[in-house]
Amino acid sequence: MNWRKLRTLFLWAFALSLIPATRYYQIDVPLLHFLRGHHVDPLSLHLAGEFVENNLGTEQNSDGSVTVRMIAQQYLFIPHCIVVPVGVPVHLRITSADAVHSLTFNGTDDAVKVLPGTVSQTQLQFPKAGDYKTVCREFCGAGHYAMRSEVKVVPRDQFPTLQPGERGTCAAQ
Amino acid sequence: MLRNNRPAASAANLPRPKAALTLGFTLLVTLAACALLLQAGDSPPDRVPSNVAWTPETIAAASSGDAFRGLLLAKRCGHCHGDEGFSARASTPNLAGLNKLAIWKQLEDFRTQKRLSHAMDPIAASLSPRDEADVVAYFSKLPVFTDPQDNRxxxxxxxxxxxAAIATHLVSFGDGERGIPPCQACHGPVAYRPGVPSLMTQNTDYVLIQLEAFANGTRTNDINEPMRTIAALLTEEERKALAxxxxxxxGLQSGSSTSPK
Known part of the structure; x- marks a missing residue:
C-alpha cells in the first residue's frame, strides 16, 4: 500500500468521524450511561433503591438546588405533578419502568430520553414561574398521546421547606 | 449410690457456662435490635406497594398452575365469587376469565397484607404459592359470557x-388535557399490561369501590401508583360513569369480545 492510498484512507476516516462529532447532542446519552454499567432493574423499582414510592418527588439539597426523581411508565409520569422553586438548579433523575419514553417541557427546548434499565440525569432551570406541561415525545404505546403531566414552578417563598426525608409534590402543597 | 450420683451432680453444675452464654447472646441480640431500631428512626422505611415484581420467574410461577386442582380448591371461593366466577353480590368481583397474573397478584398482595380486606386476608394467608397458581389457572379458564337466565x-x-358518553370517551380516548390515559390501553381490549385485570365483565359496585379506594388512598397496592394517580384525577361523576x-x-359490545390470555 503506497502512501497516497494511506493518505486517502486517513482523510476518509477523518471526514466520517466528523459526522458523529458534530452531532454529539443527538447521541443517546442514557444509552452510553447504560453501556458504562449504571443499571437499575426496571421491574423492581418499587421494591428498593432510589425510585421507591416515598423517594419520588422534589428533594431539597443542602446547596439550595433541588433534585427531582420521577418514573416514566406507560402512560404516566409519576409523580403526576411536581413542584420546583423558580430560578434554582433542578437535577432531574428519571427512569422508565417499561418502554422508551422522552420527557419534554412545553415552552422549553429540553428533552430527556428515558430508557428502562438506566437513570437519565439532566440539569434544568426554570427562569419564569408558572405551570409547565410535560409531554412524552417518544411513541410508547396505545396511550402515548395522553401521557402528560405538570410542573408547577413557584416563587421561592411559596416553595415549602422540606425536611430531609420529605419529598415535595403538588398534593403535599 | 454416691458414686453414681457424682456424675449427675457435675452435670447439674454444667449449665452455669451455658447460662452465661445464653445471657451474652441475648444481650448481643438486644443491642443489635436497638441499633437497627435507631437506624430505622433516622430514615423512614421504604413504602413498598406490593412485593410482586413481574420478572420472568414470577410470571412463570404465577401462570403454571394446575386448573383441575384449582377447581377442587375453588369450591371455597364459590360462596362469594359464584360457582362459575360470577358473583351474586355486586360489591364482590367477578373472577371468570380474568387474566391469570391479575388474580395472582391480588392473592399475593392479600397474603402479604399489601392489600387489606377482612374477607380475603385470612383466606389468602391459608394458601400456599402453588395453591394460588392453581386457583388462578381455574378461574382464568371459566367462560366470560354469562347465562342470561341466571340471576347474577x-x-x-x-x-x-x-x-355512557363520558365513560365511552374515557375508555377509548382518555383525557389528554388532564393526562388521563385511555382505560383500554392497559385494561384491554387494545392492550394489557402484566397484572392488569380485564374489566369487561366486572361488577359496577366493585369497580366503583376500588376507584374510590385508590382515589382516597385506602388501597395502595398498585405498582408505581398508576391507579392512585388516575383515580384521583377523575371526578366523582366520571368514576361512577366508568363503573x-x-x-x-x-365494553363487551363495543370492544373486541376476546378475553385476555
Whole structure:
C-alpha cells in the first residue's frame, strides 16, 4: 500500500468521524450511561433503591438546588405533578419502568430520553414561574398521546421547606 | 449410690457456662435490635406497594398452575365469587376469565397484607404459592359470557346517555388535557399490561369501590401508583360513569369480545 492510498484512507476516516462529532447532542446519552454499567432493574423499582414510592418527588439539597426523581411508565409520569422553586438548579433523575419514553417541557427546548434499565440525569432551570406541561415525545404505546403531566414552578417563598426525608409534590402543597 | 450420683451432680453444675452464654447472646441480640431500631428512626422505611415484581420467574410461577386442582380448591371461593366466577353480590368481583397474573397478584398482595380486606386476608394467608397458581389457572379458564337466565349481579342496567358518553370517551380516548390515559390501553381490549385485570365483565359496585379506594388512598397496592394517580384525577361523576360502563357489559359490545390470555 503506497502512501497516497494511506493518505486517502486517513482523510476518509477523518471526514466520517466528523459526522458523529458534530452531532454529539443527538447521541443517546442514557444509552452510553447504560453501556458504562449504571443499571437499575426496571421491574423492581418499587421494591428498593432510589425510585421507591416515598423517594419520588422534589428533594431539597443542602446547596439550595433541588433534585427531582420521577418514573416514566406507560402512560404516566409519576409523580403526576411536581413542584420546583423558580430560578434554582433542578437535577432531574428519571427512569422508565417499561418502554422508551422522552420527557419534554412545553415552552422549553429540553428533552430527556428515558430508557428502562438506566437513570437519565439532566440539569434544568426554570427562569419564569408558572405551570409547565410535560409531554412524552417518544411513541410508547396505545396511550402515548395522553401521557402528560405538570410542573408547577413557584416563587421561592411559596416553595415549602422540606425536611430531609420529605419529598415535595403538588398534593403535599 | 454416691458414686453414681457424682456424675449427675457435675452435670447439674454444667449449665452455669451455658447460662452465661445464653445471657451474652441475648444481650448481643438486644443491642443489635436497638441499633437497627435507631437506624430505622433516622430514615423512614421504604413504602413498598406490593412485593410482586413481574420478572420472568414470577410470571412463570404465577401462570403454571394446575386448573383441575384449582377447581377442587375453588369450591371455597364459590360462596362469594359464584360457582362459575360470577358473583351474586355486586360489591364482590367477578373472577371468570380474568387474566391469570391479575388474580395472582391480588392473592399475593392479600397474603402479604399489601392489600387489606377482612374477607380475603385470612383466606389468602391459608394458601400456599402453588395453591394460588392453581386457583388462578381455574378461574382464568371459566367462560366470560354469562347465562342470561341466571340471576347474577352482572350485567347490570345500562347507564343513562350522559354517563355512557363520558365513560365511552374515557375508555377509548382518555383525557389528554388532564393526562388521563385511555382505560383500554392497559385494561384491554387494545392492550394489557402484566397484572392488569380485564374489566369487561366486572361488577359496577366493585369497580366503583376500588376507584374510590385508590382515589382516597385506602388501597395502595398498585405498582408505581398508576391507579392512585388516575383515580384521583377523575371526578366523582366520571368514576361512577366508568363503573356503570363496565358493570353493564358495554365494553363487551363495543370492544373486541376476546378475553385476555
Amino acid at each position: 349481579a352482572f350485567p347490570q342496567s345500562r347507564p343513562d346517555q350522559g354517563h 356503570e360502563y363496565y358493570g353493564s357489559g358495554l
